[in-house]
Amino acid sequence: MSPSMTREAALRIALAARELPAVGAASLVTAIVGRLGLPLTELRLTAMTVDDLREILAGDHADENCVVGVSADALKRAVRCLWGEGVSGSDLPPLDGLAGDAAPGSIRVACASNHDELLDGHFGSCERFLIYQVSPSDIRLIAVRPTLEADAAEDRNLSRAALIGDCQLGYFQSIGGPAAAKVVRAGVHPVKVAQGGEARAVLGRLQQALQTPPPWLAKVMGVTAASLTPFRELLEHGEAS
Template identity: 35%
Template sequence: MSQSTLTRELALRIGLAARALPDTPPKLFISVLRACTGTVLNDQSLAELGKAQFQQALNNFGIVADADSIRDSLNILRNAEANSPKADTSQVIESASSIRIAIGSDDPQLISGHFGSCRQFLVYQIAADDARLIDVRSIDSDAQRQHDDKNVYRAELIADCRVLYIASIGGPAAAKIIKYGIHPVKADQGEAITQIIKQLQIVLAHAPPPWLAKSMGIQPVQRVCFEQES
């Protein structure tokens, strides 16, 4: 069986990913990865490595690790930091009718993940004619563990946002973020983030529903005028 040759950078990344897991020698870890990817072990095959597949392979080789360690190891393998979206803070959207939203997702392009387990929130400022990623807020595992309530920690992380798009969120967690004035909106797993933004911009350009108008700071009289003009 032919085996792919590892580049120096990839070998280093695999070594760091192995160190993120307890008591996992690099040689054993490579066996885990080859069980996942077959004969081709390269940047592309690791970028496409799924969490469930990775978890199952670790179990098959007797490697026991907590969820945070597994996530950290997988992010290193995927080179997630290098591929993460970059926020644009060069200019601020000055439109009074803009709104700040958060998107909970482990993927910079597609909706992915649960509110209680996603590793980051993408924060956008959205207006009818403009949209900008202004911040990427990663979950600090240590800070989350030290907090009395994981869901409250996450809600506080996006407390300046008025809408949260997420693929999945439980009732108790949704109730907590609503207390922070954040409106949860369920999105389809795998839905394109650009499509969500376009749909929201269409709503902003016409007549936003009362809850959204209120979040944007539009008073009742202003809402009537806004609707008449559309």
């Protein structure tokens, strides 16, 4: 993630945006950056007040009695989210990290998520991507990448695809055709899992497949599919004779 926003600050702003659905996460980020400057950190967010938030939402029309289309209670809840009340550590799963070098035969997988370690998000609207290193013997959560900054880009889908460009697979509850094309161009193979679920449980099925990958997965991994090995051996034997 870009150093212009810390991981925790991105979470707080995402949760505040839930309280202000008419505003949108990208617009809220832009407004807060205009008020506080960069980088956005937890410490800077604690300086926000209800009046500050009301004024930046009102823009040039701000005055003591301005109406911004958001209730006072919603503004208060949003500010509490920005302060981190009841937020810190509650919705960001702890990272496992890499155990030294990536395990042989492992691949990196991005999962679209909105809560905890759930695969419960659509590519174009999820709040973050959970990044896992998956090997036949292990599943490790190595990064959590909020999508707020990507959504402030001119091409949101292209920016989101770049955010997971170091992964071989992307798991999403849903992804549209144009967005999927951008994900593929970024070198990521998109996989729809409409039912979603616990990310580690979904990846557990992938983990089993890594031991004898089908052709499509072998291509992603850059190895020869076990199911094709007998035919490859037969071909090589024929060429030698």
